Amino acid sequence: MRWENLTVESGGHGRAADAALFGADAVTTRTFDTPEFRGITFHEIRARSIINRVPGASRMPFEWTVNPYRGCTHACVYCFARKTHSYLDLDTGLGFDSQIVVKVNAPDLLRRQLASPRWQGEHIAMGTNVDCYQRAEGRYRLMPGILTALRDRANPFSILTKGTLILRDLDLLTQAAEVTDVGVSVSVGFTDTELWRTVEPGTPAPERRLDVVRTLGERGIGCGVLMAPVIPFLGDHPAQLRATVRAIARAGATSVTPLVLHLRPGAREWFMAWLGQHHPHLVRRYERLYAEGAYAPKWYQRRITRQVHELAAEYGIGPAHGGTARRIRPEETRPDASSAPSMTEPVQLSLI
Secondary structure, three states: OOOOOEEEEOOHHHHHHHHHHHOOOEEEEEEEOOHHHOOOEEEEEOOOOOEEEOOOOOOOOOOEEEOOEEOOOOOOOOOOOHHHHHHHOOOOOHHHHHEEEEEOOHHHHHHHHHHOOOOOOOOEEEOOOOOOOOOOHHHHOOHHHHHHHHHHOOOOEEEEEOOHHHHHHHHHHHHHHOOOOEEEEEEOOOOOHHHHHHHOOOOOOHHHHHHHHHHHHHOOOOEEEEEEEEOOOOOOOHHHHHHHHHHHHHOOOOOEEEEEOEOOOOHHHHHHHHHHHHOHHHHHHHHHHOOOOOEOOHHHHHHHHHHHHHHHHHHOOOOOOOOOOOOOOHHHHOOOHHHOOOOOOOOOOOOO
């Protein structure tokens, strides 16, 4: 990755625009003249707070999150977090993919907040809004400082990612797991290469993500897979589900949790535009399936959940652990067919 060719807008219109969008703490705007970052703008800001409380009405199984980035170059067409860009008066389509907010002071700010007498050491979830291991992390390197702060305070945490860059921080993850509960999950909704290239164009290939699962397991850090999203009519054929669960099992995942595609405002419009361009014959079917709101009908979710859990049992993957982080023991990284999942209700987590 070459970062030497960059443009910094440290004054004038660029700085004024940042101040209007992000407040007086905007630092600078950068653009990088390299092929993989051409057309992407990074807004470096100094955040005032980094530990965020999840709204009480949320379906999330945790209360606190840390998100060092806003916007994501993974460019997943279905990403539910697209709506959050509208809060900054930024576009939820291409703008979400190309206008990335970087909280450059995240590690230092987290360390101070963890040391506050008001902080009670609750579990912190990361990667639940946008991916903390998206490509920009290779340049900004915020996660090592964040993990160090959590390790030093023995604060429990979990990470959900599509990024292979998490392997860079293996030593820190291992050290943290020795002193607190650590949960790691990788998101792999399907292994269909053609589908991946069109709906997740900025992500590592599914097989590379499963390599992460395998490597973490070899290092004694059990890793679950969030099988998300299962995309109706494009990734839900029984043969596709079987191929995906089989690949997840071969990677040594400790659990698999299926999650059917959900389409919240912001994501819905972008996804439906993509669908109309690539699969116009499915538009009416989607309009019917999602006629009641952001989520597919419960009968459909239950069907997918049942199929995936039956396949998980067949391939010997252990049950999911409800999304809560825990200390990983080496002996727990080996799949056990006797502990196959039996849950048949659909999982309603909104992590991707």
